[in-house]
Amino acid sequence: QIQLVQSGPELKKPGESVKISCKASGYTFTDYAMHWVKQAPGKGLKWMGWINTYTGKPTYADDFKGRFVFSLEASASTANLQISNLKNEDTATYFCARGQFGDWGQGVMVTVSS
Amino acid sequence: DVVLTQTPSILSATIGQSVSISCRSSQSLLDSDGNTYLYWFLQRPGQSPQRLIYLVSNLGSGVPNRFSGSGSGTDFTLKISGVEAEDLGVYYCMQATHAPPTFGGGTKLELK
Numbered sequence: 320q321i322q323l324v325q326s327g328p329e330l331k332k333p334g335e336s337v338k339i340s341c342k343a344s345g346y347t348f349t350d351y352a353m354h355w356v357k358q359a360p361g362k363g364l365k366w367m368g369w370i371n372t373y374t375g376k377p378t379y380a381d382d383f384k385g386r387f388v389f390s391l392e393a394s395a396s397t398a399n400l401q402i403s404n405l406k407n408e409d410t411a412t413y414f415c416a417r418g419q420f421g422d423w424g425q426g427v428m429v430t431v432s433s
Numbered sequence: 434d435v436v437l438t439q440t441p442s443i444l445s446a447t448i449g450q451s452v453s454i455s456c457r458s459s460q461s462l463l464d465s466d467g468n469t470y471l472y473w474f475l476q477r478p479g480q481s482p483q484r485l486i487y488l489v490s491n492l493g494s495g496v497p498n499r500f501s502g503s504g505s506g507t508d509f510t511l512k513i514s515g516v517e518a519e520d521l522g523v524y525y526c527m528q529a530t531h532a533p534p535t536f537g538g539g540t541k542l543e544l545k
Contacts, residue, residue, distance in 0.1 A: 356482075363525065363536055364482065364525055366534040381533070414482070416482075419472070419487055419529075420474070420484050420487075420529075421487070421494070423481040423483070424481065
């Protein structure tokens with residue numbers, strides 16, 4: 320069956336960087352886009368952008384341009400999200416979601432605290 | 434960006450009751466390709482979102498048929514015909530017709 324398995328929780332200090340992974344299985348990785356969605360504690364869902372898993376081209380929502388990078392390890396069917404120069408407001412759960420959002424990863428909680 | 438307004442924000446229901454959630458868009462969600470990219474999700478406590486409905490009215494894989502979606506243009510509705518305990522959580526609508534995709538603010542379904 321289709322699975323998106325994300326990496327584990329992260330505790331970081333302001334200014335540090337973090338890299339989150341999303342490993343896909345059960346389908347051809349390059350056939351479907353991969354989206355990233357942010358959920359701050361107790362808040363709703365916010366679309367961050369997506370990456371074309373065939374070409375590797377990323378597209379970022381306006382609020383996620385600059386410190387956020389989507390990348391692929393296509394040979395490993397893995398999509399990655401890297402956040403640099405972390406800020407307190409980056410504290411959130413980050414989800415990956417496939418294609419038309421039919422499958423989601425379990426989410427990664429990133430906590431930014433000094 | 435397209436704004437999706439969900440009402441109510443909190444919905445109290447008893448088991449077996451039928452309920453509806455409204456999602457109104459600030460722009461028509463009918464795409465030039467003829468599709469309307471409106472989705473409904475359920476996020477149970479501590480879990481990732483689960484897609485219930487895609488393209489306004491199509492039931493997602495494995496989703497019980499007590500869930501149904503309807504609407505067009507700017508007004509959309511999710512109906513649950515007979516709430517069950519496993520249906521409790523937060524419901525979100527989402528549009529992907531206009532970039533960037535946007536989510537509604539959510540409707541929390543709780544037991545009365």
